[in-house]
Amino acid sequence: MSNVLPMVWRGSCPLGLRTCSRLLPATNLRNSILSQQVTYSSTLSSFTHYVQHSQKWRQAPSTWHTRTAIESPATIFRRSANTDAKPETPTERGITLDRQPLSASEMKKIFGSSKVTVETGNRILSLLQGRRFAGTLDMPFPPDITKAVRPKTIEKGLHWLRENYSMDEDAAIMARIEREEKEEEERLYRQVQQLGPQSGHWGARLGEGEDIYGESIIKKNLKQNEARLLAEEEKARQEWLESELKEQEKMQSHIKKNTQLQKYTEAAVVEARPRADPKERPFLAWAQKHYLRAENTNTDFNTISTAGRILPALGVTLLTLGLCYIYADTYVPPNNSTRMWPDIPPAAATVFAIIGVNVAVYCLWKIPPAWRLLNRYFISVPLYPYALSVVGSVFSHQQFKHLATNTLILWLIGSRLHDEIQRGNFLAVYLSAGVFGSITSLTAHVLLGKLTITSLGASGAIAGLVGSWCMLHADHKLVPSFLPHEWREYVAVNGSTVLAGIVAFEILSLISPFKVAKLDHWAHLGGYFAGAVWATLYKSKLEKEKRRRREARGWLDRFAPSS
DSSP states (O other): OGGGGGGGGGTTOTTGGGGOTTTSOOOHHHHHHHTSOOOOSSOOOSHHHHHHHHHHHHHOGGGOOOTTOOOOHHHHHHHHHHTTOOTTHHHHHOOOOTTOSOOHHHHHHHHSOTTSOHHHHHHHHHHHHHHHHHTOTTSOOOHHHHTTSOHHHHHHHHHHHHHHSOOOHHHHHHHHHHHHHHHHHHHHHHHHHHHOOOSSOTTOOOOTTSOTTOOOHHHHHHHHHHHHHHHHHHHHHHHHHHHHHHHHHHHHHHHHHOGGGGGSOHHHHTTTOSOOOTTTOHHHHHHHHHHHHHOOOSSOGGGSOHHHHHHHHHHHHHHHHHHHHHHHHHOOOOOGGGSSSTTSOHHHHHHHHHHHHHHHHHHHTTSGGGHHHHHHHSSBOTTSOOTTHHHHGGGOOSSHHHHHHHHHHIIIIIHHHHHHHHHHHHHHHHHHHHHHHHHHHHHHHHHTTOTTOOBOSSHHHHHHHHHHHHHHTTTSEEOOTTSOHHHHHHHOEEHHHHHHHHHHHHHHHHHOSOOSSOOOHHHHHHHHHHHHHHHHHHHHHHHHHHHHHHHHHHHHHHHSOOO
C-alpha cells in the first residue's frame, strides 16, 4: 500500500489525513474543507497507529459508533451493492440523516443564512455525509450546488456534521485508498490476461521483433495515442479545408445584413482563399488562419452609429493633445553626459528614434500572429474603429515604399525643425499633428459614408512638421538648396506661399476624379492645419516673451544710476 506512505510525514498535525497534500488532489473545494480546524476523537500521529486502528475497524465494525449509529463505509457499500446500486451512490446522492428533512429555521442555524433553501440545505448535508463515509470529500461538488451557494456555506454544513455526527473520516479515506488500489490491480490483471501468456512458449503470442517477453503495454498505448493524435490532426485539417465554404456563406450573410460591407469588392471578400492544405503548404495555411483570426466579421456594423464611430476617437485625440501640450511645456533638455547617445546630435537621435518605431511596426506587419493586434490599434477603419487606432496608425506602415518616402521627408524636414524648436516641442508637434490628421481622416470618411477605406502611416505627422516649418518662416524666402545660385533669386518664395501651394494641391487631388496614388488627403490636410496652428501660437508666444524682455530691459535702463 505505497499510496498510504505519505501519511507518515503528517506528524502530529491536528487535521489528520485531510492536510496531506500528497495523498489527495488539491482542489479548491478540498482546500476550503481542509481549512476547518476540527479536533478528532482519535488523532493518528503515526503510521503504525493508523494501520492498527484501520485493522480494528475492519475486524469489529460494530464497535464504531456515532451519535446516530451510522453504519460503517463497508456496510454502506455492501448494502448499496445488495440494492443494485453503484458503490458511488453515497458520494453522488448522499446519505439521508435521521433528522431529515430539516426545517428552514434549522437551516439558518446551520448555515447562518436564510438564503439557503430547505431543499438545497438538505441536499448539501446528505451529500457531505455520503462523501464522509466514502472518503471523497476532495471531489468537486455538482454544478447545481456550486452555483447556488458559496464554498463557505458548504464548509459550515461540514462543520455541523462533524459536531453532531462524529465518525472516523481517516478510516473512510483509508478504505477508499484500498478500494481504488484493488480496482487498479484488477484492471491491470484483466489487461494482462487479454494479452495471453507472455513466456514465449506453448504457442504464446510474441512481442515485436520476436520478443520473448511478449507484447509491450507501453508500446501498445503509445501506438494508440499516436493514432489518436493523427486522427485528430486529420480531422482538424479536413475542417480547415471545408471551412472555406462556411466562411463564404458567413461573409455573404454579413454583406446582406450590413449594407456598408456591400461596398467591398469581390476580391476583398474572398481574400486569403482558397484554403491552403496544411500538409502541402503549411506556411500559407498558417498565415491564412491568422488572417481570418484578425478579421472582424462577427460584428453587426449597422448597429454602430456615426457618433459611436467618431466620439471615442475624438476623446483620445483631445487627451493626446492635452498630454502633448503638458509635455512640451514641462520638458527640460538633458545634459549631454546623461543622454543615451551623447555623440549623436539631439535632432538626429530624435529622428532616428521615431524612424526606429516606424520600422519596428512595419516588421510586425510581416508576422501573421501580430495581425490581430495591428488590425485593432495600428490602422484606422471607419467601419469598426478602435479609439486608440488614431494614435497607433501614426507609426504604422505596410509597404516599404510608403515607409521609405515618409522616412526621407522626416529626415529632411524634421532634423532642421528640431534644431529650431528643440525636442519637447518637436515631439509634441509630431504626435499631435499625426493624431489630429487621423481624427480628421476618420471623421471625413464616416460623414461621407466611405466606411471601408482604411488609413495608416506617418504622413499626417510629417505634414504637421511641414506646416510648422512653413509658418515659422512665413515671411522668409525659402529656396531649395539643390538649385544653382543664379536660379535661387527667381524661385524663392516665402513659407506661407509654399504652404498655401501644398494645401491647394492636396485639395485638388482630393476632389479630382483621377487618382494618381492612394493617398489619405484628409489626414494630410489635418496635419498641415495642426502644424500651422501650432506654429502660429508658438510665434505669438515668442513675440510676447520678446516684448516682455524689452519692457523689463526698459525699466532697468530707466532706473539705472547715471554715470
